[in-house]
Amino acid sequence: MSVYLGxxxxxxxxxxxxxxxxxxxxxxxxxxxFDERLPQFGTENGVLPNxxxxxxxxxxLMWLAALDLLFADLKALGFDFSSVKAISGSxxxxxxxxxxxxxxxxxxxxxxxxRLDVQLQPALARKTSPxxxxxxxxxxxxxxxxxxxxxxxxxxxxxSSCFERFTGPQIKKFADYDATKxxxxxxxxxxxxxxxxxxxxxxxxxxxxxxxxxxLMDIKKKDWSDTMVKATASGLSSRLPKxxxxxxxxxxxxKYFVDKFGFxxxxxxxxxxxxxxxxxIGVGLIKPGHACxxxxxxxxxxxxxxxxxxxxxxxxxxxxxxxxxYMSLICFLNGSLAREHIKEQFNIGWDEFSEIxxxxxxxxxxxxxxxxxxxxxxxxxxxxxxxxxxxxxxxLRGKVRGVIEAQMASIANHSKWMGVRTRTIYATxxxxxxxxxxxxxxxxxxxxxxxxxxxxxxxxxxALRAAHGHLKGTKAELSWDAVIKGFAEPVKKSIIKPDKETxxxxxxxxxxxxxxxxxxxxxxxxxxxxxxxxxxxxRGK
Ligand code: ADP
Ligand code: XUL
Numbered sequence: 021m022s023v024y025l026g027x028x029x030x031x032x033x034x035x036x037x038x039x040x041x042x043x044x045x046x047x048x049x050x051x052x053x054f055d056e057r058l059p060q061f062g063t064e065n066g067v068l069p070n071x072x073x074x075x076x077x078x079x080x081l082m083w084l085a086a087l088d089l090l091f092a093d094l095k096a097l098g099f100d101f102s103s104v105k106a107i108s109g110s111x112x113x114x115x116x117x118x119x120x121x122x123x124x125x126x127x128x129x130x131x132x133x134x135r136l137d138v139q140l141q142p143a144l145a146r147k148t149s150p151x152x153x154x155x156x157x158x159x160x161x162x163x164x165x166x167x168x169x170x171x172x173x174x175x176x177x178x179x180s181s182c183f184e185r186f187t188g189p190q191i192k193k194f195a196d197y198d199a200t201k202x203x204x205x206x207x208x209x210x211x212x213x214x215x216x217x218x219x220x221x222x223x224x225x226x227x228x229x230x231x232x233x234x235x236l237m238d239i240k241k242k243d244w245s246d247t248m249v250k251a252t253a254s255g256l257s258s259r260l261p262k263x264x265x266x267x268x269x270x271x272x273x274x275k276y277f278v279d280k281f282g283f284x285x286x287x288x289x290x291x292x293x294x295x296x297x298x299x300x301i302g303v304g305l306i307k308p309g310h311a312c313x314x315x316x317x318x319x320x321x322x323x324x325x326x327x328x329x330x331x332x333x334x335x336x337x338x339x340x341x342x343x344x345x346y347m348s349l350i351c352f353l354n355g356s357l358a359r360e361h362i363k364e365q366f367n368i369g370w371d372e373f374s375e376i377x378x379x380x381x382x383x384x385x386x387x388x389x390x391x392x393x394x395x396x397x398x399x400x401x402x403x404x405x406x407x408x409x410x411x412x413x414x415x416l417r418g419k420v421r422g423v424i425e426a427q428m429a430s431i432a433n434h435s436k437w438m439g440v441r442t443r444t445i446y447a448t449x450x451x452x453x454x455x456x457x458x459x460x461x462x463x464x465x466x467x468x469x470x471x472x473x474x475x476x477x478x479x480x481x482x483a484l485r486a487a488h489g490h491l492k493g494t495k496a497e498l499s500w501d502a503v504i505k506g507f508a509e510p511v512k513k514s515i516i517k518p519d520k521e522t523x524x525x526x527x528x529x530x531x532x533x534x535x536x537x538x539x540x541x542x543x544x545x546x547x548x549x550x551x552x553x554x555x556x557x558x559r560g561k
Contacts, residue, residue: 023047023100024490026483027090027109028476029215030295031078031151031317032066034086036094037479038104041487041498044506048099049474052090058082065317065357068148073404074184074395076153080117080144080214081137087215088136091281101282106490107219107273108290110298110478111212112317113233114185118146118194119214119223121206127221132279136218145205146198150190152318153353155395155402157189160196164189164235167251175330178248179232179239179338185397188235188252195253208259210234212292219289221274225262228340229297237263239328239338239346266293266342267489290489295478296320296349297342301485302477303446304508306343306500310444311435313461314477315451318397319355319427321435322347331437335398342485343500348438351397352430356451358391362423366416370454376420377456382463382522383529386555387411388536388547389422398434399541407540410551424457428464429526429533445469446510448477455516463522464530470510480507528554 022042028035035051052058054066061082062068068077094101123143130139150156161182165171175181182189187210195202207223210231216224231237236252238245243263249256264270273287296314300322303312311323325346328338341347363373390407411418435442445467447458452471462469474480488503532554538544 022487023103023105024483024486025104025107026298026479026481026486027107027215028295028298028479028482029083029086029109029111029211030478031112031153034083034090035476035479036090037474037476037483038099039480039483039487039507041503046474046507048094048097049476049479050090050093050097051476052086052093054082054086057089058085061085067151067153072156074154074156074402076151077148078115078151079147080149081141083211083215084136084140084218087218091277095281102284104283104287106288106290106486108482108486108489109212109215109219109292110295110482111210111215111230111292113152113210113230113294113296114187114190115149115151115211116187116190117149117209117211117214118201118205119143119207119209120145120204123206124223127217127223130218130221130274130276132276136276140218146194146201149211152185153394154190155184155397157184157193158402160189160192164192164251168247171334174235174248175334177238177245178235179328179330180235181334182235183397186233186235188248191256192252195256202253205259207261209261210294212294213261216270216289216292219274219277220271221276222271223261224270225264225268225291226260227264227266227268227291227293229266229342230292230294231263232339233294233337236260239340242340264291265344266291266297266340266485267492269489288490290486292482293342293485294339296322297339297347298478298481298485299448300324300347300481301342301504302474302479302481302508303448303472303510304504305446306504310446311440311442312446312448313431314449315355315447315457316449317356319352319431319449320349321431322349323438323440329438333437335434336437342481350431350435352427353394353397354391355427358393358423358427359451361393362419365419368416373420374454374456376417377424377460380417380421381558382425383525383554383558384418384421384425385558386551387415387418387422388533388551389419389426390536390540391423391426398430399537401541407536409536409547410555424460425464425529426533428460429530432464433530433534442467446472448472450475458516462516462518464526466518466523468518469516470512471514472510477508484508525558
């Protein structure tokens with residue numbers, strides 16, 4: 021059997037997909053939701069409640085408890101762990117885990133009779149992990165950029181200017197404000213390398229893909245940038261794991277998993293990566309051409325790139341891709357949680373949400389909402405506040421359409437810097453199941469949109485990366501084209517075509533949306549008269 025397992029440790033859940041690379045079958049697709057299955061950790065949507073909306077942390081022990089639970093679920097389903105040749109994984113990007121000097125011994129000596137979270141607890145130098153939703157490090161970003169010289173210089177060096185959620189600024193904050201605990205920190209992992217460390221029973225390296233999201237890696241040399249490391253925190257260099265290419269075999273599986281679940285002792289582990297680099301593979305974007313929009317907890321827009329092209333506006337990122345090339349990425353924080361905010365405010369289900377989208381008119385009668393229910397990453401908004409133009413707070417139908425049109429206009433407007441005319445969009449992530457949302461995506465971008473069979477393309481990408489990495493250098497080596505064939509392909513029949521009339525309406529809408537953004541964030545002209553005019557035009561149609 022040529023079975024490969026991909027795990028995805030995301031914001032709200034841990035998922036697994038297993039594939040048989042020879043027969044082309046997907047053998048399982050399961051998930052453990054943190055809020056539902058691990059209520060003892062007290063999370064809301066996977067994160068710890070905090071009085072300060074800018075501070076967003078999670079408990080790394082919860083991710084381990086989820087791993088025990090997920091594998092127990094697979095065992096109960098009768099999954100044959102001994103058939104797995106290699107495992108890889110995907111982690112929510114940027115989040116960091118701080119381990120003390122006991123970690124090495126703890127990782128090595130994991131006992132199958134005891135829970136993972138209980139065993140790892142004494143190895144934590146910091147109880148909680150700041151994750152990608154944290155936006156509390158503006159000061160640190162400014163300080164690092166000043167140390168380097170400018171925002172543009174940091175972007176040129178690392179592929180992104182300093183972002184609050186990126187690991188470097190987060191480490192700086194910890195080192196500056198919690199110096200005692202920082203002194204006791206022996207290794208700082210990303211979510212991906214932390215989970216991989218547990219899988220192999222020793223400190224795992226960080227792959228180039230996830231390493232790109234730290235403001236610490238030289239994006240062209242694909243090695244730690246001494247300049248960035250020094251500008252971030254003293255003594256950081258020795259605390260960083262090694263960097264490796266994404267297809268590196270990082271070791272055999274820890275005995276813990278052999279004894280407890282029945283993996284073979286020679287099951288290999290391939291370096292874990294970030295969820296977006298994994299999704300790039302999971303949707304088959306191994307070459308430039310198409311773009312993918314992932315509607316997960318965050319909404320992301322990404323695509324493959326042969327050489328690094330950096331956003332002048334400082335909004336996007338360049339990451340190393342699992343194929344060894346590059347990928348571009350833009351992240352919008354107010355994704356699923358903003359959609360859910362409206363759904364919960366009016367206590368409706370996704371069916372009703374979709375029905376409203378299907379029965380309301382594009383352009384929303386000139387009503388616009390800037391959906392910053394949480395501080396936003398793109399565009400940069402530090403204060404959580406949804407801003408409404410002509411939209412009543414109790415207007416259910418207007419708000420449902422408003423939030424989706426806002427999200428899709430924002431993605432279309434803020435991805436212009438890539439200079440790519442996107443005619444085909446691959447949609448993935450939990451909300452890509454919703455075809456009414458995808459219709460707005462198609463119309464706003466004047467592009468055809470396709471869905472995927474696998475809901476979780478990050479876990480699928482991890483499974484395919486496991487196969488690619490494991491077979492590399494053997495007689496059975498597979499090209500990326502061969503690896504993705506039959507798995508990471510959109511469902512042809514799922515095509516959603518743009519509607520010509522709506523495309524025209526949205527061309528104008530995108531400009532008006534931009535005007536609202538300029539007014540709210542940059543002191544631009546009041547767009548209300550133009551919105552009224554737009555509303556009159558819509559009525560006349
Ligand atoms: P992540 O991997 O970031 O944890 P997922 O990609 O699994 O997130 O997406 C989960 C989200 O998908 C849920 O939070 C929910 O808001 C959204 N979702 C699920 N079904 C639908 C639907 N039919 N319409 C819109 N959103 C949906
Ligand atoms: C990407 C980002 C998010 C996380 C969580 O830069 O912050 O997409 O990876 O999914």
